Amino acid sequence: MPLQVNNIGWSRGGHLVLDEVTFEPTSGETIGLLGPNGSGKSSLLGILAGVHTPDTGRVLLNGTDIRTLRRRQIARRVATVEQHADTDIDITVGDIVRLGRIPHGGTFGGDRVADAAAIDEALAHTGMLRHRHRRWHTLSGGERQRVQIARALAQQPDELLLDEPTNHLDISHQLDILALVSKLPVTSYIALHDLNLAAVFCDRVVVLDRGSIVAMGTPTEVITEQLVESVYSVRAHITVDKGVPHVNWARHVLGP
Numbered sequence: 001m002p003l004q005v006n007n008i009g010w011s012r013g014g015h016l017v018l019d020e021v022t023f024e025p026t027s028g029e030t031i032g033l034l035g036p037n038g039s040g041k042s043s044l045l046g047i048l049a050g051v052h053t054p055d056t057g058r059v060l061l062n063g064t065d066i067r068t069l070r071r072r073q074i075a076r077r078v079a080t081v082e083q084h085a086d087t088d089i090d091i092t093v094g095d096i097v098r099l100g101r102i103p104h105g106g107t108f109g110g111d112r113v114a115d116a117a118a119i120d121e122a123l124a125h126t127g128m129l130r131h132r133h134r135r136w137h138t139l140s141g142g143e144r145q146r147v148q149i150a151r152a153l154a155q156q157p158d159e160l161l162l163d164e165p166t167n168h169l170d171i172s173h174q175l176d177i178l179a180l181v182s183k184l185p186v187t188s189y190i191a192l193h194d195l196n197l198a199a200v201f202c203d204r205v206v207v208l209d210r211g212s213i214v215a216m217g218t219p220t221e222v223i224t225e226q227l228v229e230s231v232y233s234v235r236a237h238i239t240v241d242k243g244v245p246h247v248n249w250a251r252h253v254l255g256p
């Protein structure tokens with residue numbers, strides 16, 4: 001059973017960051033989290049990962065409130081790919097992916113055969129097998145993003161949380177990463193700014209505005225000219241090709 005998000009409310013510094021956020025994904029689907037800067041996408045991912053504790057509401061993992069689970073128990077089911085993962089440590093691709101085995105007891109024992117198989121599979125899935133001995137600092141941005149996804153996959157999660165995974169990537173690598181993620185056998189939640197990429201790769205999108213869900217559904221149902229204007233204050237012309245909406249930007253309607 002995928003994560004269930006029930007009526008989440010979360011405040012920070014006297015500011016309501018998330019307000020009555022509720023949704024229930026279907027197993028295996030790719031969910032796009034959309035919304036302007038500061039609308040609450042990263043905060044929601046943090047709550048789904050169990051990093052932040054909501055003030056109200058609950059996140060259920062297999063029917064259990066994640067508040068009652070240990071970090072390691074959550075990490076066996078939920079993996080996160082952060083926006084700006086980086087390190088100064090001289091470490092290889094294989095070592096980074098091996099970190100994904102920690103929740104399974106892989107560093108201090110555990111099943112070494114299962115660890116090796118999970119690492120190989122994660123590297124193969126992301127096209128990084130032949131790079132396993134490369135040093136992190138020699139990799140391109142797209143390759144680093146793949147390694148982070150491989151590390152998350154080595155966790156063998158059911159749920160994969162990605163915060164703007166296409167940031168700083170050229171369009172070819174953006175398409176590569178999203179095609180990869182959308183085909184993985186996990187339920188994924190991807191915070192994205194590019195509505196056209198969300199339309200192509202997400203089964204459903206959830207739109208946040210000032211911490212509240214203002215729309216949720218398939219990209220065709222949700223990504224409309226009215227939605228774009230009301231949430232982003234931008235006028236757009238939207239065409240639909242083979243059931244996939246495409247946003248053609250026009251101009252700002254309102255000031256920032």
Ligand SMILES: Nc1ncnc2c1ncn2[C@@H]1O[C@H](COP(=O)(O)OP(=O)(O)OP(=O)(O)O)[C@@H](O)[C@H]1O
Nearest residue numbers: 012013015017035036037038039040041042043044
């Ligand atoms: N720890 C915190 N303390 C104070 N304010 C916070 C904290 N965490 C988040 N916020 C505020 O909550 C709001 C939502 O932030 P969040 O990073 O979740 O938005 P976002 O949709 O991911 O934004 P972006 O697209 O710019 O990455 C912002 O106004 C942010 O300043």
